Amino acid sequence: MGKTVEEKTKRDGKAIREGQAQEKSCQLRQRMQLLLELPLTDLQQKEILKQAGLPVRYRDRLQLIAWNLYQKALEGDLGAVRELRSILAEDGSAGAKGTGRGPDRESRPPVVIVDDAR
Numbered sequence: 001m002g003k004t005v006e007e008k009t010k011r012d013g014k015a016i017r018e019g020q021a022q023e024k025s026c027q028l029r030q031r032m033q034l035l036l037e038l039p040l041t042d043l044q045q046k047e048i049l050k051q052a053g054l055p056v057r058y059r060d061r062l063q064l065i066a067w068n069l070y071q072k073a074l075e076g077d078l079g080a081v082r083e084l085r086s087i088l089a090e091d092g093s094a095g096a097k098g099t100g101r102g103p104d105r106e107s108r109p110p111v112v113i114v115d116d117a118r
Contacts, residue, residue, distance in 0.1 A: 036062035 039060055040046045049059045052067060072080035 036060065036065070040064065 037060055040049070045064055046059060049063060049067060054063060054067075069080050069083060073084050
């Protein structure tokens with residue numbers, strides 16, 4: 001009988017630690033969102049988004065990160081391509097993240113990027 005109480009105590013402790021970790025993660029996510037929504041103060045960064053033709057209301061730090069990620073993907077950075085695909089798949093229509101399974105995944109050929117410029 002003592003063993004079951006001990007097991008219950010361990011389970012409760014584990015659940016509390018997991019709850020605390022989730023709370024910290026949520027707080028970090030909220031704080032990061034606040035930082036990303038701040039307007040740009042650096043003139044060079046503002047100019048990058050202005051040259052891209054983005055409306056003033058979209059010229060924040062989050063948009064600058066998105067723009068830079070997009071530019072890296074255009075240059076052929078496979079990590080950036082994968083990250084863009086995972087971001088775009090977060091709406092749930094492309095299946096679980098990283099599994100490569102989606103509603104139409106089987107009918108489409110895989111994307112192959114060939115870097116033959118030498």
